[in-house]
Amino acid sequence: MRLNRLCVAATLTVAALVLSGCGKEEQQAEDAAAQLNATAAPKGAPGANPRAEQLLAQADTAANQGRDAQAHDAYERAVALYRDAGDLAGQGRALLGLATHTRITGQGEVARDIYARAQAAFERAGDELGEAKVAFALAELERARFNNDAALTGFQAAADAFRAHAEWALEALALLGIADSERRLGQIVTADATIARARAIFEILNDRAGQLVADRTREELLTYVDENDAARLKLTYDINYADQGGSRRLEAQGNLGMGHLEVAAGHPVQARRFLNEARMIFAEMKLPAGEQDAWAALGNMERRLGRTSEARDAYERAVALFERARNDPSTEARAYAEVAVGEVEERQAIVLATLSLLDAPADAAKRLDAARTLAPPGTPAVDGALAFARAEIEHKAGRPDAALAGYAAAAEAFDLAELPLGAGQALLAHAGLERERENWTVAAPLYDRAIDAFIAARDRIGEGEARFGLAQVLARGSTGTMEANVQYRIAARVFDELGLVERSATSVNAARALR
The missing domain is CATH 1.25.40.10 (Tetratricopeptide repeat domain)
Structure with a gap:
């Protein structure tokens, strides 16, 4: 999981673009991303075509030194050698380098066609990581043209693929691109959450330069409305x-x-x-x-x-x-x-339902009956509040199946009412009960949905709780340790900003224990 020299350079220069949005840093960012994409061979590559590998390395060196004609020629020759050898993955890598070099030298639309050839080669080779690198490079091309929606889509696809392949450093790099695109689109709250994830990854990788970049990027983001x-x-x-x-x-x-x-x-x-x-x-x-x-x-x-x-x-x-x-x-x-929002009777019913959450089960049931008399079925906000409260009663009474059904009904009702905060709370409780039953594979996506709901509601308390719960679930599996670490660290930051010192410390300690 170590960041190599090129990855560090790419991280720093792409982050400079995030901070500045244009100019010389954009050229540097593209150059570093090109090096990263072109030189990194797939894990376990046998190196069966040493002449092509040598040409590809020479092309990268020439590109870095500004010897454009030599770089272009070396890339073309590497492509030909890989093609003659039937090495589709190698051909894709050489085409990726050629495309990015072409883009950097100011031929964006020509580069787009070469990227398409690289994508086709990686697809035929079954090289998903190579496809992700092309998606990243195309996203950079769109970002340079301020096609922000297309850039965001590309960076997101790349980040998802990098995460699936446990290429955490590359994911963090793509996350910075996502955050910049979100900033340009005015999605500042979402961009902040994206930077938080990148920051957590850099911290786990012990990449101090990356941490600094994420911190500076967030400081810049906070100057926006x-x-x-x-x-x-x-x-x-x-x-x-x-x-x-x-x-x-x-x-x-x-x-x-x-x-x-x-x-x-x-x-x-x-x-x-x-x-x-x-x-x-x-x-x-x-x-x-x-x-x-x-x-x-x-x-x-x-x-x-x-x-x-x-x-x-x-x-x-x-x-x-x-x-x-x-x-x-x-x-x-x-x-x-x-x-x-709603009639006074409906609002009273919701207050009774939420107050019942603090009651003993018998008292809670009476309060919910009173609430239902005020607002008959058919009002989604009230239906969601009552379903959630009754699910809590079932949970306390040791009837988990009934509780799970209640939580699901509550989330559905809140979705219908377009109340993401209520939906998030219902999903959080549902996920928590599945976690208690050790249904890890069921709980994890529920926590994910809860996080999305809380972010949509811009609710920090719920987001922190959902991230902490997701981390607890992921930590139970041998393959989810890194993601659990990320979620614990994001939760710690959220709790710290809320002033919930003990919960923040608990999250930090849980993250450190995973090491």
Whole structure:
């Protein structure tokens, strides 16, 4: 798993492109990637064509030294020798080198045709790793032309193949390309997660240069407005506008929205401040529906942070406001109802369902019955919350089959409601139960789906928990140790940024134990 000299060079120069986006670094990045792709022979290659290998090495050297005519000639001769010998994999490698050299010398479309020949040779040879290297090179070509969607697709295909072949250093290199493409497409949160994976791989490989590159790349990324920042800007504008215009309700709604955002972003201190501000404004206005929603949001956050007592208090305060909220005839109440998510009865049912998660099974069942009377079947958000809560009861009662069915139903309902956070929580619980039953091959893809759901919801707490669970599952198998190590390290970083020091330390220690 050592990075060779060319791989280090490629990593550093491609990262320079990630940081700069254009210019001289782009040329260097392409040059280093060309060396990496052209010179690395497949593992176990017998070297049965020494003259062709010698020509290929000479071509690489000439290309590196700027002797373009000699490089081109040597690549062409190597291609011919491999073709005459019937060595498809060798032919693919020589064509890959020729194509990348052609691209670097400014003939992009000519290079594209040669890449197609390399791809065909690798396909006929059954050389999946060679195909991945062509995908990587083509992605670089698309990135140089700012065809960002095509570049992203190519880098992702390359990264997946490198991972499948345990070529971790190459995967990290492709991940930097993915992150840059995501940045260009405005997918800043996703790009951050991509860099985190590259950083973890470099750390495991003890590649300090790669770690530095990943850190610098992330520092640069953080200067961009991400999806959360864009929402923050809008909500801040709404709050300030409402304050200047004298609309206390709109000001409270803005604070409530900001609180939800900061909960998902993993900033509990800021979230509490915004949610409490919203709650106090709603209380001053005597708008119980809004106050109920603020208490419910506080309860959800505290429960997920493991602060059970605080969560219960918040939920019970929300429940106590229901009758007043239900019977509020005010104009402000009608205006708030137009922007609230669901009817007040549905929201109360969801609060009862989440509060039941803190109850003993018998009390929880009664609370869920009360919730169902408020919202008959057919409302996906409520159906998901109730299915999840009942699955928890079944789990605690030692009926795992019923619990698994409940978790699956909850995830399906939340998907229907387009609530990725709820779906992520249901998938996380489902995966956890499969892990308890030692169904590792079933649990792993569920954790993967949970991670995707939490990232879609931009929910850091759930992402950290799902990554930690996935790592635990992968660590059970002899072939998943590296991936488990990666996931533990990403989880550690997430928990650290959330201020969950003990959970971060647990993740770090688990990763180190795998060595």
